[in-house]
Amino acid sequence: MKRYSPFLVVLLATAFLMTACGGTVANSVPTVTSLPTDAPAPSPTPIPTVTLPPPTATAPAATVPAAAEPVATEAPTAAPTDTVALPTPTPDWLLVEGRSADGLPTLGNPDAPITVLDYSDFL
Amino acid sequence: MLGAEKELKETYVKSGQVMLVFNPILDHGDRSVQAHNAAECAADQNRFWPMHDVLFEFESQLYGGDVRAVIKELAQQVDMDHDQFNRCVDAQTYVERVKTQDQRRRALGIRTRPTIDVNGQLFIGPQPFNVLQTAIQPVLE
Numbered sequence: 001m002k003r004y005s006p007f008l009v010v011l012l013a014t015a016f017l018m019t020a021c022g023g024t025v026a027n028s029v030p031t032v033t034s035l036p037t038d039a040p041a042p043s044p045t046p047i048p049t050v051t052l053p054p055p056t057a058t059a060p061a062a063t064v065p066a067a068a069e070p071v072a073t074e075a076p077t078a079a080p081t082d083t084v085a086l087p088t089p090t091p092d093w094l095l096v097e098g099r100s101a102d103g104l105p106t107l108g109n110p111d112a113p114i115t116v117l118d119y120s121d122f123l
Numbered sequence: 124m125l126g127a128e129k130e131l132k133e134t135y136v137k138s139g140q141v142m143l144v145f146n147p148i149l150d151h152g153d154r155s156v157q158a159h160n161a162a163e164c165a166a167d168q169n170r171f172w173p174m175h176d177v178l179f180e181f182e183s184q185l186y187g188g189d190v191r192a193v194i195k196e197l198a199q200q201v202d203m204d205h206d207q208f209n210r211c212v213d214a215q216t217y218v219e220r221v222k223t224q225d226q227r228r229r230a231l232g233i234r235t236r237p238t239i240d241v242n243g244q245l246f247i248g249p250q251p252f253n254v255l256q257t258a259i260q261p262v263l264e
Contacts, residue, residue: 097166104224105172107171107172112136114259116131116141120237122182122185
């Protein structure tokens, strides 16, 4: 029997395997040269914006109170009496003198329902 | 007026149900004129009715002597300015007024004293209180 060199055997086996796999080993390993162009580019993480209030036109209120105005030291006067509703006292009609439409002296309530007219002399 | 005047005042005038009115009758000449003039002088100081009461109470004194002096003396019982009152009496300030009022009374046909007119109902001569009350009470009810 013919004896083959071991080198040759290995060479043949390697060639067989390469043929069976359909290509060179180098071609079977994908090489990454660039990212796919159709893939969406990762967007950067948005930086949250902070809206600051606009500066106010007026200055903040002063924290130091203005000097107090002088206060009257006089004691308050009594409340006006015309704002207090007082009960109307019943008049003593025996003290109410007046005149009739004819100029005669009268005594009593001018709105009384009854008039007693006395024609008389003092003598 | 009348003996019923005091009761009228206490029962009806004081409560405001009746108003009294006085019209002079001058039946006694100048004495009557002087008395009524004096009452009007007191009215200047809102004292007609107190003077009216005094003159009625002491009417017997008006018949004699100097009537003006008597009136001035009687007026001392009334709380008022007596100097002012005396000047008014001496000036005869209201003589014409009382005469006019007396003439109007005559024109109305009032001849008897006293004559009392209760809301148009006439009572001739002095009347007791209960008679006047018969004219007053129905009006109040």
